[in-house]
Amino acid sequence: MLSMHVFADGAALAAALADFVASKLAARVARDGGASLAVSGGRTPTRFFEALSARDLPWSKIGITLVDERWVRETSDRSNARLVREHLLKGPAAAARFVALANDAPTPEDGLFAINEALEDLYWPLACAVLGMGEDGHTASFFPGGDRLAEVLDPEATLGLMPMRAPGAGEPRITLTLPVLLAADALALHIEGEGKRPVLQAALADGPVEEMPVRAVLRAPRPPDIFWCP
Numbered sequence: 001m002l003s004m005h006v007f008a009d010g011a012a013l014a015a016a017l018a019d020f021v022a023s024k025l026a027a028r029v030a031r032d033g034g035a036s037l038a039v040s041g042g043r044t045p046t047r048f049f050e051a052l053s054a055r056d057l058p059w060s061k062i063g064i065t066l067v068d069e070r071w072v073r074e075t076s077d078r079s080n081a082r083l084v085r086e087h088l089l090k091g092p093a094a095a096a097r098f099v100a101l102a103n104d105a106p107t108p109e110d111g112l113f114a115i116n117e118a119l120e121d122l123y124w125p126l127a128c129a130v131l132g133m134g135e136d137g138h139t140a141s142f143f144p145g146g147d148r149l150a151e152v153l154d155p156e157a158t159l160g161l162m163p164m165r166a167p168g169a170g171e172p173r174i175t176l177t178l179p180v181l182l183a184a185d186a187l188a189l190h191i192e193g194e195g196k197r198p199v200l201q202a203a204l205a206d207g208p209v210e211e212m213p214v215r216a217v218l219r220a221p222r223p224p225d226i227f228w229c230p
């Protein structure tokens with residue numbers, strides 16, 4: 001059953017999504033002594049990151065990583081890690097442990113082993129994953145036409161992290177796979193802007209997952225909470 005949370009504006013959405021994520025993190029820290037969060041990049045999450053960074057949480061017990069990354073240096077304004085460092089890992093949240101999904105290796109394939117090793121230090125499964133959605137219906141780096149789309153969407157995928165290349169993706173990518181995301185205690189889908197309203201409507205309608213890969217999470221047995229504002 002889908003839960004749709006609709007807000008008048010991005011500030012109200014950011015505050016509510018920060019509360020949602022903070023509650024999931026706090027619950028896992030209370031239960032396990034630590035918790036992990038995976039966040040998306042792109043343009044949408046900035047306000048949410050700022051709101052979450054100010055929440056009163058035991059940040060030193062919290063690990064943060066990304067849902068997906070573009071294979072670029074952190075100096076690039078296309079870097080999702082850069083967005084996290086500038087807008088989330090500040091104030092109290094600076095005490096969190098951050099594992100980036102890109103490194104200096106020339107390709108995602110070359111860098112994968114080291115990233116997987118670093119990810120082992122986080123608490124699994126994730127307490128929460130926050131997804132975004134592109135206007136082409138991608139989420140994470142599950143792109144229409146992606147060269148490894150079938151593998152990342154495979155519910156039995158044994159790898160948690162995979163490279164991805166796609167015509168609409170720009171740079172080579174790296175992404176958490178669907179089973180890792182669906183194993184999270186809670187999943188949120190964060191969508192802002194009138195331009196994405198028809199995209200979400202189309203994604204919620206019938207049609208192949210390969211055309212709009214965000215359908216893979218919308219049709220999951222435990223679908224995400226959707227946080228939407230115009």
Ligand SMILES: O=C1O[C@H](COP(=O)(O)O)[C@@H](O)[C@H](O)[C@H]1O
Nearest residue numbers: 040041042043044068132133134
């Ligand atoms: O490329 C990406 O795009 C999506 C959506 O980004 P937005 O700019 O439309 O908010 C994002 O969720 C993903 O993490 C990012 O790598």
